[in-house]
Amino acid sequence: MEPQIRTLVDISESQASLSGRADIVLERARWASYIFQRFDKKRTMKIVDAVANVAHSHAGEWAEQVVVETGFGVVSHKKLKNEFTAKPLVDYYREQDLVSMRVKEEKKIVEIPRPAGVIFALIPSTNPISTLNFKIILALITRNSIVISPHPAAKKSCIDAVRILTEAAISSGAPEGAIQVLETPSIPLIEEFMSSPKTNVILATGGTAMVRAAYSSSNPAIGVGPGNAPVFVDSSADIALAANQIVTSKSFDNSVLCTSESNLITLTDVDKPLRKSLKNEGAYICNNNEVVQIRNYLFHPNGFNVEALGRDAVWIARECGIRVPKKTRILVTPINSIGIEEPLAREKLCPVLSFYVANSPKQAIAQSRATLRATGAGHSAVIHSQNERMILDFASRVECYRVVVNASCSLGASGFNTNLAPSFTIGTGFYGRSSLGENLGPQHLIHWTQIAYNSDPSVAFGKFNELSLSLDGPLPRSPSDGVPGSPKSRRVDTTSTSTSFSIDNVNREELRKLIAEELKNVLKK
């Protein structure tokens, strides 16, 4: 039964209540992080592996749950993402020791990892489980505490998943409170968490408003901007392969990944064969009227129609009154311009790909740059080409920090099928108003204390190679005296202590008098 007083005097919307609620969660996280930082690599990895295993084994179940709750996405693709952010993620970082100290003999420097402390992590509705897996595992690898703030649209699935991951973490030795989830996320409460001095770093993945709020919070933040990847297919490309990669990538999880291709840009001589190949791969190329219908449907005066978010191509076509073959995987909308006047050139988190034909590689690059000027600055781009000069020119001109070559952008930019760091937080760097330009990894969640010696060659460097940090693990449990089974309180055995003076040498009674006398003087002072 809910205590009735809350309805008598309700202060739940007050500043005091909001900060009180944030404060206790963050304080618990801080305590947990204090204990966590006493863990060595072995103890840490035991927890990481336990959590990754549980995440992995629930990948399919959670994928289904999310699709049911949010109403969008593709279960089998979500399952892949959920798995990718479990065991393979851990394996990718297994050898990178972010717990022990490292000795740089030649530089006469010793480095000690210092975890951030408490991470406040925002989770988007588009990739909820994979993002929370990702952020939790990164936090655990670096011995940080993390508070997960789920997107309201995927709240239930997130809360359930975090609970299960938390149990796995705790039962393999993580401090209580190392992982927590906000069960009633609201904008004022989230703002409270973000601006609290008890938050050490915010990981903001999600809508631009949230990311900007994170950066305005006064706390260190790693927020990343939206994507809007241009994909350039040049004349040297293997066109069939390019088409295959593009359609597969664009339809992956109905295009909710921010790394997915958004605007296809090609050249006149490639136009026709590319269209044909795209069709072969299950793309539906819209005619002019259909483009108008899709444009009107996807873009309202105040932005992208969230109804379309993560829906499949056939569903969207139906909503637009367009008849397409059942097997259609993506909708291709040819456009004649890129820029402010063409909404279809913006980010579309659904399997709709705009298609633009440029007259020259130079123009194609200019249009790619324009794409990223609209949205997606700093994010990702793709090029399908066999020409390294072209690849280099394209990559050095587009304003983004990862350019995938001859591969799928969704999976490539996020490190699934490239050797980029596997990540669900893609740094959009200075171009994209972010503090992070690469794929977020655990190394971003710690700083290092550097022990530095005089560089003069005549000064010897210390012998640190034999040493390791004193990492004592969890604190012993304190006693609950008188409760059966509780740890026992220690008492000093006064007869066996030998300090600078010995009680045994003096008559006890005398000593007592002496002390009493002295004490009187002390108390009189």
Place this chain on the structure above:
Amino acid sequence: MSQEKTDFLERSKTFWNPGKTQDWQDMGIDLVIDHREKYYLHDMDGRRLIDVHLNGGTYNLGHRHPELVEVLKAGTSRFDMGNHHFPALARTALAEALAESAPGPELRYTAYGSGGGEAIDIALKTARHATQRRKIVSIIKAYHGHTGLAVKTGDDRFSKLFLSEDTVGEFVQVPFNDLNTMEDALKRRDVAAVIMETIPATYGFPMPEEGYLPSVKQLCERYDTLYIADEVQTGLMRTGELWGCTKYKVQPDIMVTGKGISGGMYPIACVLISEKCGGWLKEDGFAHMSTMGGAELGCVVAMKTLEIVQRPEVRSVVHFISDYIRSGLDGIMEEYSDFFIGIRQHGLIMGLEFSHEEGAKPVMKYLYENGVWAIFSALDPSVLQFKPGLLMTQSECEELLRRVQIGIEQAREEVLGVRNRRSIH
């Protein structure tokens, strides 16, 4: 000391309490608490103290906890103390919430006092009515307050002075952790109630031996005596459970809570009474009367306190603080093992034992000089009461331990007249 403080202390002696005012000065504690927040007291001369006295748990959640301040303020836009004769919204709501979180399902009713002592009196009267017996058994050196009946359960230092000690043998005292004497006291089947602080605070937190409290409860059952748990200091999460008696697996017939229940923001104390003991509430509901008892503003604050302390995060923070402070104190104890000889602990209830029978007094003084306020046990001054707050941060705890280490070192030097070996070399 500032002129302002000197003047103030004079006025305090003139108009308030000359003896108490002077005693503190004699003990080297010239504290005049001015503003306060979180776990900090600020002396009127500007010094800051970390409060680990907390008035016996009154300030468990810290001084002027913002949510309690807020709820009190908001409460005043609708409530005042209320009319104690009538059924009242807030009083009933708090009673309901207490019943829900009580240590046993039979604790159903709540009667209200304006302070702990009054609540204890209500508990004792309730037990007498229910059993139609007069005798009350308490623990030697127990402390249950200074009102009419409560004072008789405690050390006669506080009753004799006022010619208020028990003269007819109705109040029997037995040693703590001594079941035989307890049984002897109950055997004649003329005892209404045993009143028991789950961990006797003012006596320096001697800890119940394993099985002691449940056995006392069993003895009570055997001799038809009621068990009153005084949870004024041990309740409200200090042990890591809402009520200390729960940790010892005791379900009292009557339970008293006070102090921390309203976070020091508005006076109120509560007596939880089982159906079995609550006969008078039906027979003559007007039989105990108290205008300020159960003041509705107090109820509003108490409800919030109950809600806050029961947040799951609070429970784990309490564990962290207990473990952390304990391991820090263990380290200090190792360093000064000829002086600081033991720690009694249950969660955030701690008693630090010193090798001299009044050893806690100089420790109190030196802690004070080092910016920490902890008080010795009035009834066993070899023990320092050490009661960190429920919501202390790690850095506050670290800061506390840093100061405590220095304070104990200085007290030891002064008392034993020796310097630590470490500081000699």
